[in-house]
Amino acid sequence: MRNIIIIIGVLVIGTVGYLFYQDKAKVPVADKESSATKVGFVYLTTPGDHGWTYAHELGKQMVEKHFGNDVKTSIVENVPEGPDATRVIRELANQGNEIIFTTSFGYMDPTLKVAKEFPDVKFEHITGYKRSSNVATGNIRFYEGRYIQGVVAGLMTKTNKIGYIGAYPIAEVIMGINAFAQGLRSVNKDATISVIWANTWYDPVKEADAAKVHIAEGADVLAQHTDSPAMLQIAEKEGALGFGQSTDMSAFAPKAQLFASINNWGPYYIKKIEALRNGKWSTGDGPDHWAGNVWGGLKSDMLLISKFQNMPDNVAKKAQETLDGLKNGSINIFAGPLVDNTGKEIIPAGKSLDDGALWGMNYYLQGVDGKVPG
Amino acid sequence: MITFIPRDKVSKNWLIIAPILSIVFTIFFGLLIFTFLGYNPVETLYQIFVSPFSRIDRISDILVKACPLIIIGTGLMLCFKSNVWNIGAEGQFIMGALLAGFIALSFPNIETKFFLLITIIAGFVGGALWAFIPAILKTKLNVNEILVSLMLVYVAMLFIDFIVRGPLRDPMSFGFPLSKPYPEGALINKIPFPGIGFLGQLHYGIFFVFLLIPLSWIFVNKTLSGFKINVLGSAPQAAKFAGFKQDSITITVLLLSGGLAGVAGVIEVSANIGQLQPEVSFGYGFTAIIVAFLGRLNPVGILFAGIIIATVKLGADNAQMTMGIPKVVTGLFEGILLFFLLTGETLQKYKVKWSKGKK
Numbered sequence: 147m148r149n150i151i152i153i154i155g156v157l158v159i160g161t162v163g164y165l166f167y168q169d170k171a172k173v174p175v176a177d178k179e180s181s182a183t184k185v186g187f188v189y190l191t192t193p194g195d196h197g198w199t200y201a202h203e204l205g206k207q208m209v210e211k212h213f214g215n216d217v218k219t220s221i222v223e224n225v226p227e228g229p230d231a232t233r234v235i236r237e238l239a240n241q242g243n244e245i246i247f248t249t250s251f252g253y254m255d256p257t258l259k260v261a262k263e264f265p266d267v268k269f270e271h272i273t274g275y276k277r278s279s280n281v282a283t284g285n286i287r288f289y290e291g292r293y294i295q296g297v298v299a300g301l302m303t304k305t306n307k308i309g310y311i312g313a314y315p316i317a318e319v320i321m322g323i324n325a326f327a328q329g330l331r332s333v334n335k336d337a338t339i340s341v342i343w344a345n346t347w348y349d350p351v352k353e354a355d356a357a358k359v360h361i362a363e364g365a366d367v368l369a370q371h372t373d374s375p376a377m378l379q380i381a382e383k384e385g386a387l388g389f390g391q392s393t394d395m396s397a398f399a400p401k402a403q404l405f406a407s408i409n410n411w412g413p414y415y416i417k418k419i420e421a422l423r424n425g426k427w428s429t430g431d432g433p434d435h436w437a438g439n440v441w442g443g444l445k446s447d448m449l450l451i452s453k454f455q456n457m458p459d460n461v462a463k464k465a466q467e468t469l470d471g472l473k474n475g476s477i478n479i480f481a482g483p484l485v486d487n488t489g490k491e492i493i494p495a496g497k498s499l500d501d502g503a504l505w506g507m508n509y510y511l512q513g514v515d516g517k518v519p520g
Numbered sequence: 521m522i523t524f525i526p527r528d529k530v531s532k533n534w535l536i537i538a539p540i541l542s543i544v545f546t547i548f549f550g551l552l553i554f555t556f557l558g559y560n561p562v563e564t565l566y567q568i569f570v571s572p573f574s575r576i577d578r579i580s581d582i583l584v585k586a587c588p589l590i591i592i593g594t595g596l597m598l599c600f601k602s603n604v605w606n607i608g609a610e611g612q613f614i615m616g617a618l619l620a621g622f623i624a625l626s627f628p629n630i631e632t633k634f635f636l637l638i639t640i641i642a643g644f645v646g647g648a649l650w651a652f653i654p655a656i657l658k659t660k661l662n663v664n665e666i667l668v669s670l671m672l673v674y675v676a677m678l679f680i681d682f683i684v685r686g687p688l689r690d691p692m693s694f695g696f697p698l699s700k701p702y703p704e705g706a707l708i709n710k711i712p713f714p715g716i717g718f719l720g721q722l723h724y725g726i727f728f729v730f731l732l733i734p735l736s737w738i739f740v741n742k743t744l745s746g747f748k749i750n751v752l753g754s755a756p757q758a759a760k761f762a763g764f765k766q767d768s769i770t771i772t773v774l775l776l777s778g779g780l781a782g783v784a785g786v787i788e789v790s791a792n793i794g795q796l797q798p799e800v801s802f803g804y805g806f807t808a809i810i811v812a813f814l815g816r817l818n819p820v821g822i823l824f825a826g827i828i829i830a831t832v833k834l835g836a837d838n839a840q841m842t843m844g845i846p847k848v849v850t851g852l853f854e855g856i857l858l859f860f861l862l863t864g865e866t867l868q869k870y871k872v873k874w875s876k877g878k879k
Contacts, residue, residue, distance in 0.1 A: 228792065
């Protein structure tokens with residue numbers, strides 16, 4: 147008993163003493179650097195070292211590098227898409243953040259709810275379709291990278307079977323599959339894509355299982371619209387090839403990754419923060435259909451392509467030409483004639499799908515097996 | 521070998537000393553970790569424990585966060601008291617929300633708030649039915665309820681996922697897996713305070729907690745059923761000799777705890793989300809297990825335990841917002857807190873005996 151009392155005593159005295167010492171030693175922090183713009187970010191997961199949220203973290207780091215002391219960023223990670231999001235976004239607004247980036251689709255309604263309560267705070271919601279006077283949206287033309295993936299896959303495949311892992315059967319993902327198919331068929335009319343729906347954005351176990359199934363069924367090039375490097379790791383082990391998602395994943399699969407489409411949010415963040423600081427922030431730039439006020443791709447460097455690797459020079463050259471063609475506009479991915487995989491004509495020659503039509507995609511184009519679930 | 525031997529008598533002094541000691545240990549190790557990682561430890565502790573109480577709307581956020589935890593925890597208390605191990609409250613929460621959501625979405629134009637009574641009853645039924653599966657398997661076939669209730673969580677998760685992608689998907693949701701918004705009559709409103717307006721998300725659902733705590737206290741301490749539950753848990757042999765029907769108690773507590781989890785699901789969705797989506801629970805059903813034990817299987821204790829857990833969660837968010845402390849660090853601290861609180865609790869009741877084990 148006595149021993150315990152001594153232990154308690156030491157701990158209490160030590161702790162209290164330390165607290166007092168800390169209080170004295172505490173340097174008064176300058177509460178408000180008046181010129182610094184406060185910027186908040188809400189992350190779906192812990193950034194880690196790959197994938198969707200990590201790409202946003204890199205964007206945030208670009209912001210910090212670009213503005214230095216003129217901007218003060220705060221983040222909240224691991225925020226589930228529900229009531230917690232509302233609370234966290236409101237708290238960021240309460241703490242004086244002037245512009246808040248909410249970086250996942252499911253934050254859409256929470257963002258709008260809080261935006262109504264804070265009309266002076268600007269909100270940027272990533273990949274939603276609802277806007278208001280102080281909520282703008284931003285998105286990337288991910289499908290452009292997938293077109294190049296299709297071209298490379300078409301030249302690299304020996305079995306003519308491409309395995310594709312989809313996240314959810316929504317327009318965003320389907321337009322990616324169709325863009326991939328267009329790229330694939332531009333170089334190889336015999337190859338086909340088979341899709342496995344993982345029904346998750348991030349689940350390494352499920353993604354790995356899907357990759358194994360694809361390889362067992364004879365696919366030798368894999369593509370993914372999910373977030374983990376699991377697919378590439380399986381490809382590496384099994385001697386197949388694949389593409390990285392959101393960030394460069396070559397470290398996970400040095401022999402399997404052909405290239406990765408990289409989400410580059412930094413320039414968009416910087417542009418919007420700059421606009422806010424100049425008093426010119428608006429929801430108005432870009433087309434005002436639901437895909438986003440800002441919907442940038444390869445041309446605006448919001449989508450980057452990592453180094454072409456693990457492929458012969460002629461394939462890398464073709465990939466580079468495709469990239470250049472997309473950038474200078476000489477390649478139009480969804481130019482007619484377009485036929486869906488049941489043979490129905492979508493649009494005739496001479497026409498091409500506009501942005502609105504992309505967001506209405508609920509069919510597969512030629513080159514994709516099966517049909518869209520739901 | 522370490523063996524835990526029950527103490528003959530729990531010392532009155534230790535009832536007070538143990539929690540204090542737990543908190544001193546927690547703070548001590550917290551300071552150590554935060555200092556070691558280079559964060560101002562005092563500021564961090566302030567953010568975690570005090571800042572959630574520093575503004576009235578933050579306090580209301582704590583209540584909102586604690587609300588489902590307390591409701592589920594109270595139900596689980598009944599189970600755990602009678603040695604029935606319901607680990608599947610998460611699934612019962614989801615099924616309650618789902619059944620209530622189905623009914624809410626079947627009446628798209630309803631405006632009267634009396635409709636809420638129906639959805640809440642539906643939630644209770646949904647959760648209770650889901651808990652009935654392990655109950656019937658346990659009593660009829662002696663199947664372990666831990667496994668069944670836990671595995672049914674995953675079934676429920678996949679089921680709601682299927683429902684919002686298929687039958688209940690809003691055609692206007694651009695292919696995203698969301699149901700239509702609930703009708704006005706199925707929504708739980710935020711509480712308006714005269715002169716202030718709304719306090720964060722504070723909603724009328726919180727009154728259910730204030731109703732539930734005294735009711736469950738009376739149920740456990742003043743009714744025959746409550747007495748049976750207590751006896752069954754603490755002295756199963758005595759319960760047998762007294763002729764208590766063990767099976768019917770098992771079924772009752774599972775139905776009640778499942779039902780309460782379902783009600784928590786309805787309140788959470790109707791007050792905070794307003795439509796069905798693939799994820800409605802975020803682990804409340806699992807966290808509530810900790811809440812039930814932290815509250816010493818006592819309704820008032822569970823009220824405070826729910827508030828403590830909610831506070832630390834909110835504090836962790838605040839610490840990240842103001843100081844940039846990653847969630848893994850605050851999560852570690854949360855673990856230390858729970859570890860010491862539960863250790864203190866255990867050592868009150870048990871003596872530890874160290875002996876050299878023979879294989």
